Amino acid sequence: MVSPKVQEALAKAQENPVIGYKTLLNSLDDFSPPEARSTDLKAITDDLFAASHGVVTTKAVLSDLINVLKNSQNHESWIDVGTHIVRAISSTPSLSSSLVDQASALRELIATAHETNEDFLAAAKILAEIPLDSSQRRVSDREKAKIWIRIVRNHLEEDDSTTAEAYLNKLKNVMHKVGDTDPEMMLHFKLSAARIQDSNRQFLQAASSYHDISFSPSIAEEERLHTLSMAIKCAVLAPAGPLRSRALGRLHKDERSAGLEEYGILEKMFFDRLLSSDEVEKFAQSLAPHQLAKTSDGSTVLARAVVEHNLLSAGRLYTNIGFDELGLLLGLDGDKAEETTAKMIEQGRLTGSIDQIDRIIYFEMGEASGEHGSGHTTAQVGKEIRRWDSNVQALAEDVERVTDLLQAEFPDFVATQIAV
Numbered sequence: 001m002v003s004p005k006v007q008e009a010l011a012k013a014q015e016n017p018v019i020g021y022k023t024l025l026n027s028l029d030d031f032s033p034p035e036a037r038s039t040d041l042k043a044i045t046d047d048l049f050a051a052s053h054g055v056v057t058t059k060a061v062l063s064d065l066i067n068v069l070k071n072s073q074n075h076e077s078w079i080d081v082g083t084h085i086v087r088a089i090s091s092t093p094s095l096s097s098s099l100v101d102q103a104s105a106l107r108e109l110i111a112t113a114h115e116t117n118e119d120f121l122a123a124a125k126i127l128a129e130i131p132l133d134s135s136q137r138r139v140s141d142r143e144k145a146k147i148w149i150r151i152v153r154n155h156l157e158e159d160d161s162t163t164a165e166a167y168l169n170k171l172k173n174v175m176h177k178v179g180d181t182d183p184e185m186m187l188h189f190k191l192s193a194a195r196i197q198d199s200n201r202q203f204l205q206a207a208s209s210y211h212d213i214s215f216s217p218s219i220a221e222e223e224r225l226h227t228l229s230m231a232i233k234c235a236v237l238a239p240a241g242p243l244r245s246r247a248l249g250r251l252h253k254d255e256r257s258a259g260l261e262e263y264g265i266l267e268k269m270f271f272d273r274l275l276s277s278d279e280v281e282k283f284a285q286s287l288a289p290h291q292l293a294k295t296s297d298g299s300t301v302l303a304r305a306v307v308e309h310n311l312l313s314a315g316r317l318y319t320n321i322g323f324d325e326l327g328l329l330l331g332l333d334g335d336k337a338e339e340t341t342a343k344m345i346e347q348g349r350l351t352g353s354i355d356q357i358d359r360i361i362y363f364e365m366g367e368a369s370g371e372h373g374s375g376h377t378t379a380q381v382g383k384e385i386r387r388w389d390s391n392v393q394a395l396a397e398d399v400e401r402v403t404d405l406l407q408a409e410f411p412d413f414v415a416t417q418i419a420v
Contacts, residue, residue, distance in 0.1 A: 002036075002039060002040055002043040003031060003032050003033065003036050003039075003040050005030075005031040005032070006024070006031050006032055006040045006043060006044070007043075009023075009024040009031055010024070010043070010044065010047045013047075014051065017051070017053045017057050017061065018057055018060055018061065021044070021048065021061040021064065021065075022060075022061070022064055024044065025044070025061075025064045025065060025068045026064075028040070028068060037072065037074070037077060038074075038076075038077045038080050038081050041065065041068070041069060041077070041081045042080075042081055042084045042085075044065065045065065045081070045084060045085050045088050046088070048061055048062070048065075049088045049092055049095075055095060055098045055099075058095055058099070059098065059099060059102065062085070062099065062102045063102065065085070066085075066102060066105055066106060066109070069081055069082065069109070070109060075112075075113035075116050075117065076113070078109050078110055078112070078113035079110055079113045079114065082106045082107075082109050082110040082113070083110060085106055086103055086106050086107065086110070089102065089103045090103070100131060100137045101137065104130045104131070104137075107126050107127065107129055107130050108127070108130070108147075110126050111123040111124075111126045111127045111150065111154075114126065115150075115154065118157075120154040120155070120157040120158050121154070121155075121158050121160075123150070123154045124150075124151050124154035124155050124158070124163075127147055127150055127151050127154070128151055130147055132144050132147060132148075141174040141177045141178050142178045142182065142185075144170075144174055145171060145174050145175060145178050145182075145185055145189075146185070148167050148168075148170050148171045148174075149171060149185060149188050149189060149192065151164075151167045152164045152167045152168050152171065152192045153188065153192060155167070156192060156195050156196070156199075159199070159289075159290065161195075161196050161199035161200055164192065164195075164196055164199075165196050165200070168189075168192060168193060168196060171189060175189050183218050184218060187213070187216055187218050187219065190209060190212070190213055191213055191227075193209060194206050194209035194210050194213060194227075194230075197209060198210075198230070198234055198288075198290075198291075199290050201237075201301060203234040203235070203237045203238035203239075203301075204234075204235070204238045204239075204243055204244060204247055206230075206231075206234040207231045207232075207234035207235040207238060207247050207251070208231075208247065210227045210228070210230040210231035210234060211227075211228065211231040211250065211251060211254070213227045214227040214228040214231060214256075224256075225256060225259075225260065228251075228254065228256055228257065228260065229260050229261075229262055231251060232251055232257065232260065232262040232263075232266050233262060233286070233287060233291065235247045235248050235251055235266070235269075236248075236262070236265055236266065236269060236283070236302075236305060237287075237291060237301050237302060237305050238305065239304075239305070239308060239349065240305065240308035240309045240311070240312050240344070240349060241308075241312075241344070241347070241348070241349030241350070242349070245270075248266065248269055248270045249270060251266060251270075252266060252267065252270040261286065262283070262286070264279065265279055265280075265283050269309055272309075272312055272313045272316045273313060274310050274313045274314075274317075274329075275306055275309060275310060275313075277331075280302065280303075280306050283302070284302055287302065307330050307331070307332065307340060308340065308344060308349075310329065310330055311326070311330060311337075311340060311341060311344065311350065312349075312350060314326060314329055314330075314363075315350060315351075315352065315363035318363060319362065319363055320360050320361060320362045320363065321360070321361055321363075322334075322359055322360055322361075323335070323337055323338045323359045323360070323361065324337075324359070326338075326341070326361060334359070338354065338356075338359075338361070341354065341361050342354060350363075351363070351364040352364050
């Protein structure tokens with residue numbers, strides 16, 4: 001219920017609206033007790049819009065009302081009263097186009113309250129309602145970037161990388177204009193991009209992005225070490241091969257890595273040593289839920305990364321190995337071990353060949369190029385077989401050419417000596 005003193009003050013305010021409302025808002029502590037503050041502010045809003053004072057008066061009073069609301073530091077009131085005022089503006093078509101700035105300020109205030117309450121989805125939704133491309137309101141690139149980066153971060157807090165990426169793509173169009181003059185915003189942009197790459201399982205790109213951020217002087221040392229830790233986790237989860245090896249090398253050379261919990265698995269992977277199940281299980285405990293999600297074949301990203309790593313490590317230990325023996329080493333059956341090996345060879349992440357008849361895998365020394373199809377050979381489509389096919393075709397063509405020459409020069413001889 002509206003406080004009696006506020007009702008009385010509202011009646012007097014109609015004589016001179018600008019001064020009357022301003023006096024009421026400035027003396028609100030005397031007129032309205034704390035427990036009735038939200039109700040009284042909504043009553044003032046309703047009275048303001050019901051009286052139809054015109055654009056200039058409404059805008060001036062509304063600006064004072066927003067300042068009073070902001071200074072209250074009551075987040076629940078920000079949401080309650082702020083939402084009420086936004087609805088009042090939206091339901092008054094004759095004024096809504098002239099009060100875009102006030103409505104936008106209120107939406108930012110409501111979003112801040114939602115963020116404080118950790119209701120990130122609600123914060124993202126209310127921020128998305130702010131018109132940034134309206135012809136009725138000129139918005140600078142800096143303001144656009146400020147709103148979009150908040151929306152991205154809120155969606156990331158909700159693990160919605162798809163929507164976050166959509167807004168990040170909008171940000172890319174303006175960050176080159178504002179990033180150089182606002183290092184903090186650029187840092188948030190880079191960190192958001194890294195988190196999206198991480199969520200989308202683009203682990204090599206994420207590892208590189210996190211590692212670059214870990215050198216930023218704009219963040220505290222603790223945060224720099226945290227991003228370095230994230231870089232190591234993403235590098236470990238990346239598909240095994242020469243690109244990941246280079247990423248692991250950069251992280252292993254970083255002297256700060258030695259002080260992190262992830263250094264043990266980083267070092268083993270960098271030196272191509274086999275990983276035990278206990279080491280993998282301990283590492284898994286530090287991963288985020290999306291990093292433990294299952295892939296299309298039912299295995300986790302970590303399990304696949306460990307299998308591929310141990311396969312590369314086996315290639316350093318053995319010159320050849322049977323399908324079943326490799327399966328025991330990798331924790332797979334023989335056919336699955338062969339399938340994984342063939343895939344890595346075909347993708348250029350492992351050099352070697354497969355003898356499907358004798359069920360043996362032959363490893364070759366040297367690092368794979370990382371290019372698709374460069375890993376050497378499989379039973380049917382390997383480089384050596386293609387070379388033999390080419391040689392046999394050339395020989396057949398040479399024989400046919402000689403036969404044609406003989407036919408032209410010595411037809412009788414050919415007729416008696418070569419059966420058609």
